[in-house]
Amino acid sequence: MSGNIFLIPTTLGDSSIESVIPSEVCLLLKQIKHFIVEDVRTTRRYLKKVDKSINIDELTFYVLNKHTSAQQKASFLNAAKKGNHIGIVSEAGCPGVADPGAEMVSMAHQQNLRVIPLVGPSSILLSLMASGMNGQSFAFHGYIPIKSGDRAKAIKHLEGISIREKQTQIFIEAPYRNNHLLKDILSTCSPKTKVCVACDITLETEFIKTKTVAQWQGQLPELHKRPTIFLIQG
Secondary structure, three states: OOOOEEEEOOOOOOOOHHHHOOHHHHHHHOOOOEEEEOOHHHHHHHHHHHOOOOOHHHOEEEEOOOOOOHHHHHHOOHHHHOOOOEEEEOOOOOOOOOOOHHHHHHHHHHOOOOEEEOOOOOHHHHHHHHHOOOOOOEEEEEEOOOOHHHHHHHHHHHHHHHHHHOOEEEEEOOHHHHHHHHHHHHHHOOOOOEEEEEEOOOOOOOEEEEEEHHHHOOOOOOOOOOOEEEEEEO
């Protein structure tokens, strides 16, 4: 019998395990010996935080990142074919959502392996829940262009979609460019467009606020190097 592929949720930062990870997930982690991860060191640290009794030396880690070859990826699921459970661990939040783990999930389906998503924090969904924006129609776009001209066009384009489709538009930026992105949003969008800034979600420093572009002017939060989700709705 084949093993299962478990999609393992992680914390979104330095929050307590008890506050965001269900106890059933913690118990399951003690039983899994094979993990597909983005970063071995981060995953080791996370597993030890979940339960100090986990013997890291007994575990096998398969690294999945931009340097992983197609041949290596193809071998990662072999352990499941031999009856071993495999856990896929993202760097933060939910595997497979804005995450390279999605490729392994697709391969698992192709090989008729059972994929089991586990409950945990998703910064995308948590920010949408707290934004007050349309939760029935929304789109996540990941990163938008860096160059100012291209970025302004992208923001204006997303604002147009949100108006026509009445759809919430969600995107992110590298943490050290958050302040610049917020300023670009406010200088590009209509004064009536709603903008939600969701920062440090689930942490003690959590900041989530929705205002119109006009209301945000002159009252900008400090977002430098803080994980942030941006949402707009025209």
